[in-house]
Amino acid sequence: xxxxxxxxxxxxxxATVIGLALFAFIAxxxxxxxxxxxxxxxxxxxxxxxxxxSVQDFQALVDEYQExxxxxxxxxxxxxxxxxxxxxxxxxxxxxxxxxxxETSKLGLTxxxxxxxxxxxxxxNPMLMQTPFVNRQTGRFEVSQLTKFLNDYKKQQSQGGNxxxxxxxxxxxxxxxxxxxxxxxxxxxxxxxxxxSQCLFSNPVSAQMAFMDQNEESDILLASIPYSSIxxxxxxxxxADLKAKYDEQKEMYKQYAESRDIKYxxxxxxxxxxxxxxxxxxxxxxQQQLEAGVVPAEAIRKAQSQIAYTGxxxxxxxxxxxxxxxxxSMHVGQVTAPFETAYDNTLNVVKLIAKTQMPDSVEYRQxxxxxxxxxxxxxxxxxxxxxxxxxxxFEQLAKKYGQTGEKQWMTSAMYERAQTIxxxxxxxxxxxxxxxxxxxxxxQFSQASIVLQVTARRAMVDKYDAAVVKHxxxxxxxxxxxxxxxxxxxxxxxxxxxxLEKNAQKFGFRVQExxxxxxxxxxxxxxxxxxxxxxxxxxAKVGDVSPLYExxxxxxxxxxxLTKVHPVGFRDLADVKEDVKQQVIRDKKFEKxxxxxxxxxxxxxxxxxxxxxxxVRQITFSxxxxxxxxxxxxxxxxxxxxxxxxxxxxxTPVKGNGAAYVFQVLDKKQRPGVTFDVKQQSQQLQQQAMxxxxxxxxxxxxxxxxxxxxxxxx
Numbered sequence: 001x002x003x004x005x006x007x008x009x010x011x012x013x014x015a016t017v018i019g020l021a022l023f024a025f026i027a028x029x030x031x032x033x034x035x036x037x038x039x040x041x042x043x044x045x046x047x048x049x050x051x052x053x054s055v056q057d058f059q060a061l062v063d064e065y066q067e068x069x070x071x072x073x074x075x076x077x078x079x080x081x082x083x084x085x086x087x088x089x090x091x092x093x094x095x096x097x098x099x100x101x102x103e104t105s106k107l108g109l110t111x112x113x114x115x116x117x118x119x120x121x122x123x124x125n126p127m128l129m130q131t132p133f134v135n136r137q138t139g140r141f142e143v144s145q146l147t148k149f150l151n152d153y154k155k156q157q158s159q160g161g162n163x164x165x166x167x168x169x170x171x172x173x174x175x176x177x178x179x180x181x182x183x184x185x186x187x188x189x190x191x192x193x194x195x196x197s198q199c200l201f202s203n204p205v206s207a208q209m210a211f212m213d214q215n216e217e218s219d220i221l222l223a224s225i226p227y228s229s230i231x232x233x234x235x236x237x238x239x240a241d242l243k244a245k246y247d248e249q250k251e252m253y254k255q256y257a258e259s260r261d262i263k264y265x266x267x268x269x270x271x272x273x274x275x276x277x278x279x280x281x282x283x284x285x286x287q288q289q290l291e292a293g294v295v296p297a298e299a300i301r302k303a304q305s306q307i308a309y310t311g312x313x314x315x316x317x318x319x320x321x322x323x324x325x326x327x328x329s330m331h332v333g334q335v336t337a338p339f340e341t342a343y344d345n346t347l348n349v350v351k352l353i354a355k356t357q358m359p360d361s362v363e364y365r366q367x368x369x370x371x372x373x374x375x376x377x378x379x380x381x382x383x384x385x386x387x388x389x390x391x392x393x394f395e396q397l398a399k400k401y402g403q404t405g406e407k408q409w410m411t412s413a414m415y416e417r418a419q420t421i422x423x424x425x426x427x428x429x430x431x432x433x434x435x436x437x438x439x440x441x442x443x444q445f446s447q448a449s450i451v452l453q454v455t456a457r458r459a460m461v462d463k464y465d466a467a468v469v470k471h472x473x474x475x476x477x478x479x480x481x482x483x484x485x486x487x488x489x490x491x492x493x494x495x496x497x498x499x500l501e502k503n504a505q506k507f508g509f510r511v512q513e514x515x516x517x518x519x520x521x522x523x524x525x526x527x528x529x530x531x532x533x534x535x536x537x538x539x540a541k542v543g544d545v546s547p548l549y550e551x552x553x554x555x556x557x558x559x560x561x562l563t564k565v566h567p568v569g570f571r572d573l574a575d576v577k578e579d580v581k582q583q584v585i586r587d588k589k590f591e592k593x594x595x596x597x598x599x600x601x602x603x604x605x606x607x608x609x610x611x612x613x614x615x616v617r618q619i620t621f622s623x624x625x626x627x628x629x630x631x632x633x634x635x636x637x638x639x640x641x642x643x644x645x646x647x648x649x650x651x652t653p654v655k656g657n658g659a660a661y662v663f664q665v666l667d668k669k670q671r672p673g674v675t676f677d678v679k680q681q682s683q684q685l686q687q688q689a690m691x692x693x694x695x696x697x698x699x700x701x702x703x704x705x706x707x708x709x710x711x712x713x714x
Contacts, residue, residue, distance in 0.1 A: 045709055046709050061090045069082075091708070095706060107195070127183055192696070197690045210685055224656075225659055235589060255569060262524075263513050270555075304471065305468060305469040312426060313358060313433070316328075332354060346473060360459035364432060438454070490559075496561075524560065542564060594655075603662075620638065634661070646667060
């Protein structure tokens with residue numbers, strides 16, 4: 001009994017311990033759940049209508065789009081700006097597709113295989129013209145070519161054929177699947193748009209009204225008192241006026257995505273005088289070597305030029321613009337003194353070695369000769385060359401050695417921008433350019449021989465063999481170190497916005513401002529490589545100062561202060577105060593101008609009150625009239641004139657964008673040479689309805705709860 005009593009006495013303590021243990025267990029599970037949710041959120045690029053896309057899936061779409069561009073444009077890589085454009089396009093496509101799928105699924109709209117096949121059979125869709133399945137002779141998409149390719153692709157897959165060929169097949173197949181996917185989306189969007197446009201229909205009455213709006217012209221005598229004639233100082237604006245105007249048009253200031261305001265200091269590191277002097281010394285040495293006749297390739301290599309010397313004559317377009325501008329005025333053998341080009345920040349030296357006229361395009365055919373040894377290949381090539389000289393058919397000889405011998409074109413653009421060209425290739429290209437039409441040559445190389453025949457030459461152009469030393473005016477490590485230390489000291493000594501602004505000039509810096517930066521942007525302050533800085537901007541709190549960022553092309557130093565956050569919703573009056581104030585001033589100036597015009601009975605009376613009088617002709621309802629004396633486009637005036645009768649004096653002042661107006665209608669007449677055609681006008685209205693319906697995605701976007709977190713990853 002005593003033991004039981006003792007246990008009872010510990011009851012409250014035991015209950016507390018058990019409760020704490022249960023709470024700890026539940027809290028641990030909750031923490032794990034929250035952590036898992038947080039990790040999942042950190043891997044999400046964005047969300048549309050509750051549909052999430054992970055960074056992996058988004059990157060896969062970007063990679064797919066990149067491959068399409070590389071294949072269609074023959075590119076190996078994309079620049080940073082081009083890649084950013086791809087990411088924007090992929091994101092916009094994801095958003096649009098998610099919205100479209102949501103809306104069409106509610107209506108039961110789909111794209112059937114039969115509908116897709118009908119588009120393929122028609123072969124007129126612009127997307128199909130970008131595929132490899134276009135008949136070169138007719139310029140039309142051939143569905144039979146596509147079908148043949150798909151069958152061949154399946155055979156290659158099942159048979160496990162040549163790896164290189166399979167790689168090519170796979171690239172084309174992936175490209176086609178991309179086109180097919182986008183075709184389906186395009187057809188689906190077209191269906192939805194057509195459905196919407198059918199809700200906006202025309203009738204004979206609306207067609208007649210639209211025709212009159214476009215073609216009934218009015219000539220008027222216009223009296224105006226421009227707002228510019230009233231001094232701002234004569235207009236009193238108080239807080240109540242601003243608040244009333246803000247409330248009146250609050251919807252204009254609705255913001256659908258968060259934005260942030262920043263102040264920042266951006267310092268670009270540039271070459272010092274010592275850096276420039278050292279580079280100038282290198283450039284003068286290169287000039288002296290080229291003048292002394294040193295082998296151009298050696299002089300170019302020693303000077304570490306950005307442009308390699310190939311020894312191949314090229315057109316002006318193959319050279320940078322600043323170099324091309326020099327070539328025409330130079331004589332052969334001339335070497336320029338070092339000159340600076342500001343737009344690419346370089347020092348340059350040019351030697352014109354030769355100038356000649358050569359074809360821009362050469363048509364040729366060839367037979368490649370390979371044998372067990374170089375001597376055997378040379379003998380076989382000699383026999384082929386001799387046979388051709390004796391009148392043998394080129395294509396028949398080529399087929400004998402397992403080749404087609406078909407003619408093909410080589411243009412200057414295909415080779416003249418190459419950075420390196422080996423000796424054999426140089427010999428080959430020079431031979432192509434110098435052989436006459438119908439001439440044949442046997443070229444002996446270390447690995448094989450080529451029997452080459454030029455069949456046609458086109459577009460004789462000037463070509464230049466020029467050695468170019470181009471070198472960026474770079475800063476040295478010591479220059480960058482000095483700049484970095486100075487900027488680092490500035491950042492470390494100034495931890496708040498006020499200090500940054502107060503002490504910037506002392507360190508030689510300038511504080512700049514940027515309003516309304518959005519997380520959908522790719523950089524901060526227009527600088528490359530500012531991804532980390534962008535993340536900081538949207539994670540920081542107002543008043544925070546960032547760490548020092550090294551960015552740009554490793555030549556910029558950046559520090560940022562967050563000054564304001566504009567959340568989703570309505571902008572504060574303080575944010576739009578200047579815009580609201582200007583509108584209030586305009587309203588009050590109109591009131592003063594209207595007071596002057598009050599009670600006037602005709603144009604002459606308005607002129608006596610200080611109005612400017614003009615004749616304005618051919619005013620229609622559908623096109624806002626531009627009033628020269630007020631310097632403004634005036635849709636309200638066009639509406640008032642269209643509603644007035646011929647001969648009527650409109651005494652009630654019209655509130656315009658640039659003035660207050662009264663007017664006398666001198667004439668109203670139909671535009672000459674036009675007649676009302678109800679069918680034509682109805683079709684025009686229907687086209688306008690289609691255009692209006694095409695903007696449906698903009699409206700649906702605002703209701704799609706779009707979350708864009710790309711800035712966290714890209």
